[in-house]
Amino acid sequence: MNESSALNSPRKRIAVIPGDGIGKEVIPEAVKVLKAAAAVGGREVALTEFDWGADRYLRDGTTLPPDAVEMFHRDFDAIILGAMGDPRVPTNIHAADILLGLRFKLDLYVNARPCVLFDKRLTPLKDRTEKDVNFVVFRENTEGLYVGMGGFFKKGTPDEIATQEDVNSRKGVERIIRYAFDFARRYGKKRLCMSDKSNALAFGHDLWQRVFKQVRTEYPEITATHQYIDNLLMQMVRDPSQFDVIVTSNLLGDIASDLGAALAGGLGLAPSGNIHPGLVSLFEPVHGSAPDIAGKNIANPMGAVLAAGMMFAYLGWTAEAQAIQDAVRAAVREGKTPAELGGSLGTRAIGDWLADAVSKSGVPHSA
Numbered sequence: 001m002n003e004s005s006a007l008n009s010p011r012k013r014i015a016v017i018p019g020d021g022i023g024k025e026v027i028p029e030a031v032k033v034l035k036a037a038a039a040v041g042g043r044e045v046a047l048t049e050f051d052w053g054a055d056r057y058l059r060d061g062t063t064l065p066p067d068a069v070e071m072f073h074r075d076f077d078a079i080i081l082g083a084m085g086d087p088r089v090p091t092n093i094h095a096a097d098i099l100l101g102l103r104f105k106l107d108l109y110v111n112a113r114p115c116v117l118f119d120k121r122l123t124p125l126k127d128r129t130e131k132d133v134n135f136v137v138f139r140e141n142t143e144g145l146y147v148g149m150g151g152f153f154k155k156g157t158p159d160e161i162a163t164q165e166d167v168n169s170r171k172g173v174e175r176i177i178r179y180a181f182d183f184a185r186r187y188g189k190k191r192l193c194m195s196d197k198s199n200a201l202a203f204g205h206d207l208w209q210r211v212f213k214q215v216r217t218e219y220p221e222i223t224a225t226h227q228y229i230d231n232l233l234m235q236m237v238r239d240p241s242q243f244d245v246i247v248t249s250n251l252l253g254d255i256a257s258d259l260g261a262a263l264a265g266g267l268g269l270a271p272s273g274n275i276h277p278g279l280v281s282l283f284e285p286v287h288g289s290a291p292d293i294a295g296k297n298i299a300n301p302m303g304a305v306l307a308a309g310m311m312f313a314y315l316g317w318t319a320e321a322q323a324i325q326d327a328v329r330a331a332v333r334e335g336k337t338p339a340e341l342g343g344s345l346g347t348r349a350i351g352d353w354l355a356d357a358v359s360k361s362g363v364p365h366s367a
């Protein structure tokens with residue numbers, strides 16, 4: 001995903017936000033691996049860490065500082081984030097402010113979630129192999145049911161009513177659909193499936209239908225199909241090999257991409273990108289802060305490491321990105337994994353192994 005035409009400097013400025021729970025364990029491992037990949041490719045990274053998360057919020061009330069968006073646009077090329085969420089903040093207000101704040105205020109309208117199976121032993125599907133699970137879900141990331149429009153009427157009474165608005169703009173729908181088609185064209189993907197619930201959501205998803213039918217005429221080489229979301233989820237389980245690129249709305253993409261992650265080996269291995277092409281973008285593992293296992297050195301850092309790989313690909317460092325992905329694939333195949341994937345290595349040992357594998361990968365020196 002080398003779209004950073006405005007970011008052509010050889011030195012990349014990366015903001016590091018570990019966040020809460022296992023975010024604070026997996027991000028140091030991702031940083032270890034990305035430093036190794038940058039070094040082996042002769043690249044320069046400038047890392048700046050931010051302590052935003054529950055500890056900081058509980059200490060001084062800081063969530064997303066008012067100047068954060070301007071600062072990221074001015075001073076950074078990309079952001080890597082661990083996870084937000086802490087049982088000591090039951091409202092999750094800091095997480096919503098920071099995560100949704102960054103997604104909305106940086107206008108990161110593409111949520112990219114690759115679902116790639118590295119080893120057939122990891123999929124819960126019977127008789128499926130690596131070639132069957134290899135697709136990407138593009139989820140609209142700034143609209144839909146996540147904009148927070150709605151309200152309560154007669155809250156707390158037996159007559160209570162709650163509304164939640166599903167916001168779909170022509171601009172918002174068109175840019176995510178177009179992004180998915182452009183991605184398919186750029187990477188030679190032959191099939192694109194748009195998914196919605198237009199049979200029931202006759203206004204918002206009618207817009208998705210009309211935009212999709214218009215945009216697909218510009219990409220005649222790509223086989224563009226449509227599936228209602230209920231059918232899509234069933235088809236992903238029945239035969240995931242029929243998908244290369246899936247594009248859908250915010251809520252539906254949230255659900256479909258978690259299913260995709262499960263098909264590809266689970267949450268611990270799933271990376272994601274929150275992207276505005278050409279502008280500062282944010283990369284993170286799909287999993288949350290996992291308070292149940294935090295601080296035990298057993299979290300799988302591979303999702304965070306793969307997110308760092310996606311970030312490098314976005315920044316145009318494709319050989320280094322490939323080296324990171326190859327190292328994770330090798331670790332999975334050689335059983336250099338945490339307990340959740342059947343291995344016995346701790347979080348830090350996996351980071352060490354991956355950094356070492358990347359250092360030995362022989363990425364051609366960029367200089």
Ligand SMILES: NC(=O)c1ccc[n+]([C@@H]2O[C@H](COP(=O)([O-])OP(=O)(O)OC[C@H]3O[C@@H](n4cnc5c(N)ncnc54)[C@H](O)[C@@H]3O)[C@@H](O)[C@H]2O)c1
Nearest residue numbers: 083084085086267268287288289290291292293299300340
């Ligand atoms: N993007 C984010 O920051 C994000 C995403 C999801 C959830 N959350 C937050 O995280 C907190 C916990 O949420 P949850 O429990 O629903 O989801 P979770 O992803 O944190 O955990 C779900 C389950 O998967 C396991 N798990 C997750 N990541 C793992 C890893 N890397 N290695 C091994 N096991 C792993 C956990 O131990 C847990 O049993 C909540 O506060 C939630 O709001 C944040």
